Amino acid sequence: MDSGAQFSIDDDGKGGRRLVLSGPYLVSTVGEVDxxxxxxxxxxxxxxxxGITExxxxxxxxxxxxxxxxxxEIExxxxxxxxxxxxIDAGEDExxxxxxxxxxxxxxxxxxGQMVVEFGQGVASLLAFIGQIIMGFASLIRHPRRFRVKALVRQLELVGVSALGIIGLMSFLIGIVVAQQGAVQLQQFGAEIYTINLTGRLxxxxxGVLMTAIxxxxxxxxxxxxQLGTMKLTEEVDAMRTIGISPMEALIIPxxxxxxxMMPLLGFYSACMGILGGAFIADATLDIPFFTFLSRIQEVVPxxxxxxxxxxxxVFGMIVAIAGCYQGMQVEGNSEQVGLRTTKAVVQAIFMVIVLDAFFAVFFTKIGWA
Structure with a gap:
């Protein structure tokens, strides 16, 4: 005898039909007759x-x-x-x-309008964050013993020393590209010697500083x-406040x-590596000796x-750090926010760096440093 869910169609005695369900109608058995x-x-x-048993x-x-x-009707x-x-009837909503x-x-x-409101709220929140940074610096000036030297040294290593390899390689290759492409265009006018000027000044x-900032x-x-977003999610930041440690002084300011x-040092290092890349490709393809290229740089680059x-x-370093720290401290809710805020930090930092670079270009041209 079948013990699963079953059904049949009977005469209701009034000239109509009736659907009769029998057996256990459970989540594990309904699928058999569904x-x-x-x-x-x-x-x-x-x-x-x-006829339903369960x-x-x-x-x-x-x-x-x-x-x-x-x-x-159910009978x-x-x-x-x-x-x-x-x-089930009470839970139905049409x-x-x-x-x-x-x-x-x-x-x-x-x-x-919603975007404008969110933008205004974001600006107000960012200004409040910058105000907290200023107050944190003022507090450290009044109480210099609270400054965390080890934390600063650790961040100097992570931001600067650990980045030397990738920044050096990137700048060297960019120097090669600039010199090679510049020489191709200048050769049309017989002025390939000015590849040195182009590479050095650019x-x-x-x-150097722009690519380093990016x-x-x-x-x-x-x-x-x-890092800061993960600390917010795991409530480490709240724990620091609870025991009397300022997250601004311990995490943000270092x-x-x-x-x-580190940005000026990395920018100068990047520019030097770019010049070396230009000198390398000039020696290989333009018959300009490597050391002649370098000595000429000293004459043509003011x-x-x-x-x-x-x-x-x-300035670029400060923009990058503030964007990263601000977005990290805005993380809340779930781990998905960490990825979203990290993406926002990178996009905002690169955007602001490029915008400020354009302003600097106009400013230095106006003061005669063109």
Whole structure:
């Protein structure tokens, strides 16, 4: 004898039909007859549950669905079945899951307004964060013994020393590209000797510090955001506040100082590696001796090009560090926020670096350092 869920169609004695369910209607047994029940056509006067031996929520939902589908009444339900059916009926909601979409001339202004509000809130939050940084520096000036030298040294190593390899290789290759492509264009005018001027001034003034800032944003800025965001999620930041340690002094300020201090050094190192790359390709393809290229650099690159790079570098470092630390401290809720905030930190840092570089270019041109 089959002990699974079953059904049959009987005459209700009034000229109509009745759907009779029998056996256990449980989550583990309904699947056996589900396809056959879906294939039943026509209307019934009732769905008889008197033959059901066991029933759970899935079975009760199946009975309700059948009754609704075939315009039938539920009959012969046990006390347990009635309670489950009432609970299912009470939980049903015919309202649409999503609100109707508004017309475009209302939807677009609303979306723009929401973006403006979020932008304003973000600016206010960033200004508050910068204010906390200033107060943290003021507090350390009043109480210099609280300054964490070891934390600063550790961040100097992570931001600067550990980045020498990748920044050096990147700058060397960029120097090769600039010199090679510049020489191709200048050869058309018989002026390939000016490849030295192009490579030297471009790497020392712009590309050295700019590419270094972008690399530091992708490497250290993202690390700042991920580290601080993880600490926020694991409540380490709250624990530091509880025991009387300022997260601003212990976590934020050492990272900002490390980026500000190391960026001029990394920018100068990057420019030198770019010049070496240009000298290498010039020696290989333009018949300009390596050391002649380097000695000529000293004559054609004015000192203010070096000053321009050194002035921009700490500003770029501060922007990268603030973006990373700010986004890291905004993490809350779940681990997905860490990835989102890290991405925002890198994008914002690179965007601001490029915008500020454009302003610096106009400014130094106006003061005669062109």
């Amino acid at each position: 396809r056959e029940l879906r294939a039943v056509d026509g209307e019934f006067s009732g769905v008889d549950l008197s 029933i759970d929520t899935v079975g009760a939902w199946t009975a309700c669905h059948l009754a609704s589908q075939h315009n039938a 012969g339900a046990s006390d347990r079945a009635e309670r489950l059916i009432k609970a 309202k649409p899951i999503r609100a109707p979409r508004e017309v475009i001339f209302r939807r677009v202004p609303g979306a723009i 790497t020392m003034r712009e590309l 690399m530091v944003a992708g490497r250290s800025g993202s690390a700042f955001a991920a 990272r900002i100082l490390a980026a500000v201090i 000192m203010y090009d070096l000053y321009v790079g050194l002035v921009k570098a700490p």
